[in-house]
Structures are given as structure tokens and as C-alpha cells.
Amino acid sequence: MNLQNILSEIEKTDPEVYEKLDTRRNAMKSFAKTSGKIALAAVPFALGSMFQKAYASPTAPTDLILDTLNFALTLEYLEANFYIKAVASGIIPSGEALNSLTVIRDHENEHVNFLKTAITAAGGTPVSFTAASFDFTAKGTFPGVFSDYGTLLAVAQTFEDTGVRAYKGQAPNLISNNDYLTAALQIHSVEARHAAHLREMRKAANLLVPAGVDVKPWITLNQSGIGTNAVQASYNGEENVMQAGVTITNIGGQKISAAAASEAFDEPLTKEQITAIVTPFFA
Amino acid sequence: MLDNKSKEAQPVVESGGMAQAFSRRKFLGFMGAGTAIIVTAASCKKDHSMPGKGSGGVNLGSGDIGILNYAYALEQLEAAFYTKVVASPYKQMSDMEKSYLTDIRDHEIAHREFFKAALASKAIQGLEVNFSSIDFSDRTSVLGTAKAFEDLGVSAYNGAGKLITNPDYLTLAGKIVSVEARHAAWIRDIITPGSFADMTAVDMNGLDAARMPADVLAIASNFLKTKLDASNLPTN
Numbered sequence: 351m352n353l354q355n356i357l358s359e360i361e362k363t364d365p366e367v368y369e370k371l372d373t374r375r376n377a378m379k380s381f382a383k384t385s386g387k388i389a390l391a392a393v394p395f396a397l398g399s400m401f402q403k404a405y406a407s408p409t410a411p412t413d414l415i416l417d418t419l420n421f422a423l424t425l426e427y428l429e430a431n432f433y434i435k436a437v438a439s440g441i442i443p444s445g446e447a448l449n450s451l452t453v454i455r456d457h458e459n460e461h462v463n464f465l466k467t468a469i470t471a472a473g474g475t476p477v478s479f480t481a482a483s484f485d486f487t488a489k490g491t492f493p494g495v496f497s498d499y500g501t502l503l504a505v506a507q508t509f510e511d512t513g514v515r516a517y518k519g520q521a522p523n524l525i526s527n528n529d530y531l532t533a534a535l536q537i538h539s540v541e542a543r544h545a546a547h548l549r550e551m552r553k554a555a556n557l558l559v560p561a562g563v564d565v566k567p568w569i570t571l572n573q574s575g576i577g578t579n580a581v582q583a584s585y586n587g588e589e590n591v592m593q594a595g596v597t598i599t600n601i602g603g604q605k606i607s608a609a610a611a612s613e614a615f616d617e618p619l620t621k622e623q624i625t626a627i628v629t630p631f632f633a
Numbered sequence: 634m635l636d637n638k639s640k641e642a643q644p645v646v647e648s649g650g651m652a653q654a655f656s657r658r659k660f661l662g663f664m665g666a667g668t669a670i671i672v673t674a675a676s677c678k679k680d681h682s683m684p685g686k687g688s689g690g691v692n693l694g695s696g697d698i699g700i701l702n703y704a705y706a707l708e709q710l711e712a713a714f715y716t717k718v719v720a721s722p723y724k725q726m727s728d729m730e731k732s733y734l735t736d737i738r739d740h741e742i743a744h745r746e747f748f749k750a751a752l753a754s755k756a757i758q759g760l761e762v763n764f765s766s767i768d769f770s771d772r773t774s775v776l777g778t779a780k781a782f783e784d785l786g787v788s789a790y791n792g793a794g795k796l797i798t799n800p801d802y803l804t805l806a807g808k809i810v811s812v813e814a815r816h817a818a819w820i821r822d823i824i825t826p827g828s829f830a831d832m833t834a835v836d837m838n839g840l841d842a843a844r845m846p847a848d849v850l851a852i853a854s855n856f857l858k859t860k861l862d863a864s865n866l867p868t869n
Contacts, residue, residue: 446827453830460839518807522800528869531803535791536840538807540830542814543841547829550822566736567819568812594635594751594805602746610739615808 415530416474418523421621422534423465425516427479428628429509430458432486436506439496447551451506454544461537468533488630491580500557504576507552510545511569512584512619512627514538519618542616549575568613583627587617635751635802637696690860691757699866700796702757703846704806705748707789710856711782712741713762718779723772730823737779737816744809761858776824781852783817784834786810788842789849796846796867814841 433455442448469476486495486505494501517538524531546567552558552575558565559577571589574581591599591611598611606614619627693702715738722731749756768774790810797803818829825831835841846863854861 450827450829453827457830457835457839460837464838464840514811518804518811521794521803521807525798525800525803528795531795532791532843533840535794535807535810536843539787539791539810539814539841540835540839542811543818543830543834546815546818547822550819566733567815568736568740593747593808594801596747596750598743598747601743601750604739604742604746606739606743606746610736611743613736614740614743614812616811617808618804 412526414523415527416469416472418520418534419465419469419472419530420474420477421520421624422517422537423462423469424477424479425513425624425628426458426461426465426537427477428484428631429513430455430462431479431481431484432505432509432631433458434481435486435496436502439502441497441499441502443499447555450547450551454506454510454547457540457544461540464533464537468530472530483633484631485633486631488580491578491630499555500552500559503548503552503555503557504578504581507545507548508574508576508581508584510541510548511574512624513541514545514616515584515619516621516624517541518616519620519624566613569616570609571612583623584619587619588612590615590617635698635701635753635755637698690862691760692862692864693757693866694755695865696867697797697799697802698752698755699863700793700846701748701752701802702755703793703850703863703866704790704809705745705752705756706760706857706861707786707849707853708741708744708748709760710762710853711786712738712745714764714767714778714782714856715741717764717769718775721769723770723775725772733819734779740812740816758859760861763856763858766855776820779820780817780824783813783820784842785844785849785852786813787817788844789846791841791843792845792849794843795869 433451436442437448437451437455442451466476487493488495492501492505495505496502517534521531521534521538524534549565549567553565558575563573563575563577564570565573565575569585569588572582572585572587574585589608589612591597591608593615598606598614599608600606601611691706693699693706715734719731719735719738726734767778787810790806790813794803794806797806817834821828821831821834828834845868846866850861850863
């Protein structure tokens with residue numbers, strides 16, 4: 351990105367841009383100060399916030415947007431801290447399994463850093479959590495979370511499937527800002543990739559509960575394949591087969607089972623529902 | 634039916650479907666009395682018979698309806714592809730692959746039929762595909778194409794989100810894109826285990842790709858006989 355060029359272009363259409371931005375020199379300086387600290391991909395956000403101050407853009411981040419990003423950051427901290435401990439637990443088979451969990455851990459850390467940077471650039475204050483902020487046994491519900499591989503993957507799957515539903519539910523709150531909305535969607539689909547892979551891992555390792563249940567990369571009805579009611583709130587509602595008033599089962603004379611109809615659409619959860627699900631994991 | 638006027642959007646269609654009953658003849662008859670979008674679609678129908686004309690082709694329309702038709706076009710492509718994959722399995726397709734590819738086929742058909750029903754009279758026509766570059770008997774060819782389609786679909790929905798103005802439609806797109814991402818992850822894993830979200834899919838900030846319609850259609854058009862006109866789609 352060449353900031354000088356961008357400023358020159360804006361100067362052509364608005365000769366008074368530097369009065370609005372203080373001076374060109376100060377604009378560069380203040381931008382350089384921020385940009386030294388932030389990830390490259392977040393530069394447009396920083397630039398955006400600088401110009402928002404000058405132009406009071408109608409798409410300026412509102413409190414709703416900052417709250418939404420901080421909510422997302424909270425969930426990313428939860429996931430990142432979980433995978434840091436998971437990868438370090440010593441119970442994940444080396445090779446493909448450990449590699450996959452490491453890839454996922456790294457993504458969650460990247461999401462934390464990305465969101466922190468974006469929130470700061472937008473003039474907000476990112477929430478902050480440390481390892482001590484979390485209780486991954488969920489107050490004793492999953493005592494084996496870092497000592498039993500099956501439990502570890504079950505919690506991982508639940509976090510990812512829940513994360514997908516959380517981002518989906520929050521996307522409309524970002525609709526007024528193209529950059530934040532797009533970034534949130536770009537995280538959302540990565541969480542779905544993680545979820546699919548963890549579901550494959552659990553099936554391949556014969557860790558599905560109860561016996562006879564199937565778990566595929568996509569969510570069938572409201573089945574978790576985890577065998578405890580403790581995670582059911584993360585799956586309830588996924589059995590939905592009505593979309594925008596249209597019944598998907600056997601739609602258009604096609605043979606679409608209720609299971610396939612439910613799999614074809616993932617369902618959102620509200621902030622309140624997500625908060626209720628993740629609260630036990632906070633110390 | 635899905636509508637560009639977000640506040641007037643109503644829950645769609647009697648179940649089983651208007652869309653189903655909407656024969657081609659009725660569709661054509663309906664266009665004369667229709668909205669601006671339908672008129673546009675009608676006029677480009679004529680263009681369609683004049684290949685080589687720059688802006689010719691099936692006009693996706695404008696506003697949210699245009700974006701939904703864009704999604705409908707991509708779902709038509711995917712559904713047609715997996716229908717053929719399942720109907721003529723590649724050599725040595727395992728039982729599990731057969732089962733999951735059938736699931737994916739059903740998901741894509743569900744997406745396609747959903748858009749068709751929900752868009753009702755505003756839906757574009759059925760598209761003709763061109764799969765001449767795919768060897769359906771060859772696992773590598775089929776799965777390579779499937780991977781490309783799924784990653785493309787994910788990036789298309791991710792890029793189109795900001796072009797949607799009605800939050801309900803944004804949520805609908807969100808409900809579909811994560812399923813496409815699940816497909817993408819599984820297809821990638823059966824090609825190369827552990828590649829569900831590798832560096833060819835996810836960048837250094839942990840973000841998936843987002844593509845604008847023009848970039849998506851430039852790729853998708855290689856598999857479409859019918860020409861699409863995306864010139865009225867929103868661009869930001």
C-alpha cells in the first residue's frame with residue numbers, strides 16, 4: 351500500500367483534505383505510528399479510522415460494531431487458549447492429528463491478533479484475557495479435557511461449531527461497515543473448515559457417542575455425536591428445515607431428506623445464546 | 634418472496650412451490666407485467682441470441698435480487714456438477730466418498746431449489762453448463778474441480794456479503810457459506826489429508842478468501858455455456 355499515492359488521489363478531489371487531517375506530514379506521522387504496530391491486513395482499517403475522523407463517514411464504526419468485534423475477540427481468546435493447552439497437552443497423537451490441531455491453534459491466534467488490531471484501529475479498546483481467565487473443564491463438566499483425547503476433540507468440535515453459529519448471528523450487526531463485515535465472514539468460513547475437519551477426526555478415531563451415531567463434516571439435524579447434554583445447546587436448532595418460509599425437505603420435487611435439508615443450512619445463534627454456552631468455560 | 638425492497642420482504646411462497654408451477658411459458662408471460670428487474674431480464678434474453686455482444690447474456694439483475702441470482706447461478710453450477718459426479722462415479726470411488734458426495738449433491742440441489750423458490754418470478758432461468766474440461770471417470774479431475782468449486786463458492790459468498798443490504802439475506806447467505814466451507818474442508822482432506830484450511834485457502838491473518846462477483850464469474854464462466862451479465866450487480 352502506498353499511502354502517499356492515496357493521499358495524493360484524495361487531494362485531487364478534495365484540496366482541503368490536509369486541513370481536515372491536520373497536515374499531510376502529521377497525517378503520515380500519525381499513520382506511521384499506528385501502522386508500525388499492526389498487521390498488514392489491518393492497515394485499511396487504520397487508514398479508514400484516520401479518514402473517518404476527517405470526514406465523519408456514514409459508515410464510521412459505531413458502538414455496536416466495536417461491541418460485536420469485542421464479542422468475536424472474546425470467543426477467539428477462548429478458542430486460542432484452548433488450543434494452546436490442547437497442543438501442549440501431550441495426548442494428541444503425533445503426525446496428522448497434532449499437525450491439524452496446531453494449524454487450528456495458529457489460526458485462532460491469528461484471529462485474536464487481527465481482531466485486536468482492527469478494534470484498536472477503529473478507536474476501540476480490545477478486551478483482554480489470559481490463560482487464567484478460562485476453565486476448560488467447564489466447572490467440572492469435562493474433567494478430562496486435556497487428559498482424554500476423546501473429550502479434547504469433543505470440546506474442540508463444540509467450540510468450532512459454536513463459533514460458526516456465533517459469527518453467523520453477529521454478521522448483521524456489521525452490515526453497515528464493509529471491511530468489518532467481510533473480515534468477519536472470512537473468519538466465519540475458516541471456523542467452518544475447522545469444524546468440518548474436527549468432525550472428520552472424531553469419526554476416523556471412532557470417538558463418536560453414543561454407539562451407532564454418525565457425525566459428518568456437516569451437521570445432521572441437531573446431532574452432536576458427543577453424547578452429553580452439556581453441549582446440546584450448541585446443536586439445538588440445526589435441525590431446521592425451513593428457510594425464509596420455504597420448506598427445504600423435498601423442495602421442488604427433488605428427493606431431499608430432512609437430514610440433508612438440515613445439513614444444507616447452518617443456523618445462527620444470538621449473542622445471548624452464545625454467551626450462555628461459553629460462560630461455564632470462563633473461570 | 635425475496636425482494637429488493639427489504640422492508641417489504643415477505644416470507645416466501647406456498648410450500649411445494651410457485652416456482653415449481655412456474656413453467657417457462659408462465660415465466661415468459663409474467664415478464665411483460667413485471668417489475669423493472671423482470672423487464673431487464675426479458676431484454677437480455679434477446680441479447681442472449683446474439684453471441685459476441687459484450688454485455689449480452691442472462692442479466693442477474695441489480696441490488697439484493699441481483700446478488701441472490703448470482704448465488705442462484707453458482708448453486709446451479711455446483712448442483713449440476715455433483716449430480717453428474719454421483720450419476721457417473723469416478724473409478725474407485727469409495728463407499729464413504731460416494732455417500733458424502735451424494736450428501737453434497739443434495740445440499741447443492743437444496744440451495745439451488747431454495748433460491749429458485751424464494752426468488753420466484755425474479756429468478757434467472759436455468760443455466761446450461763459446460764463440463765467438457767472435466768474427466769468424470771478420473772478421481773483427480775473430479776475432486777480437483779470439486780475443490781475449486783467449493784473454495785470458489787466460499788470466496789464468492791464471503792465477497793458478496795458486503796453487497797447485500799437486507800440483513801435477513803445476509804444471514805441466509807451465512808447459513809449457506811459455512812456449509813460450502815465444510816464441503817471444501819472435506820474435499821481438500823480427501824485429496825490431501827490435513828489440507829482443510831492450508832495456506833492455499835487461508836491467509837497469514839487466518840482469513841479465508843473473499844472474491845468479488847466479477848472475479849468469481851470469470852472463473853465460473855469456464856463451466857457455463859450460458860453467458861451471464863453481471864453488469865447491474867452492486868459493486869460495494
